Amino acid sequence: MATYIEDTDGDTKVQTEEISNEDRIRFDTAGTERMIVDLYGLSVDSINEKTLGNGVTVANVTLKSGYVSQPSQSRARAYRAGTNQGISDQTFTKVQLNGESFDNRSEFDAGTNYRFTPSVEGYYLVSAMVAYWTTVADKAAVALIYKNGSEYSRSSAHSTNGNYGVSTAISDIVYLNGSGDYVELYTWHNFGASRDIPCGSNYCFMSVAKIG
DSSP, X not given: OOEEEEOTTSSSEEEEOSSTTOOOEEEEETTEEEEEEETTEEEESOOOHHHHHTTOOOSOOOOSSSOOOOTTSXXXXXXXXXXXXXXOTXXXXXXXXXXXXXXXXXXXXXXXTOEEOOSSOEEEEEEEEEEESSOOTTOEEEEEEEETTEEEEEEEEEOSOTTSOEEEEEEXXXXXXXXXXXXXXXXXXXXXXXXXXXXXXXXXXXXXXXXX
């Protein structure tokens, strides 16, 4: 037999043994079960932003549905839009990522500085690609992640035939302090003269997502 405390209309309550001898305490609000305490510990239906703001620390989480939804977590993707961008020979040049696929916290500046500046401290996964359509055989194209105006990491690709384009991709994890640190995408080549990087969201882009 269940024992419970409930409100007047019975949709908010604390009850024990809803099922005979189950050894559980159930907590319901507005007709929905929110939390269970049993011999395995505490099971919570959801932890919302207000709860987290009050300083909840969760050591271990078991997911009922098998996934974590983080709608407010920082994530952005920007790309070269509208026109190709000319890159001078042997010159480290910022890629002007002036279009956005998404930017849920408005942290990517696609209008002036072409950089990602997060408002929350943490570790961010940064991934990018730069492509060149016209190349010279046996030369290099480089993609670089810059942090606060200095090189952080780089990746390069060599052209084997001047009749084909070349692209280079890069990925790294970067710590950003949430109070001014930023990342940018740079490129470099030694094709002997200025070369264009093409516009288009699938050619030259950078994506950033907070992972910790």
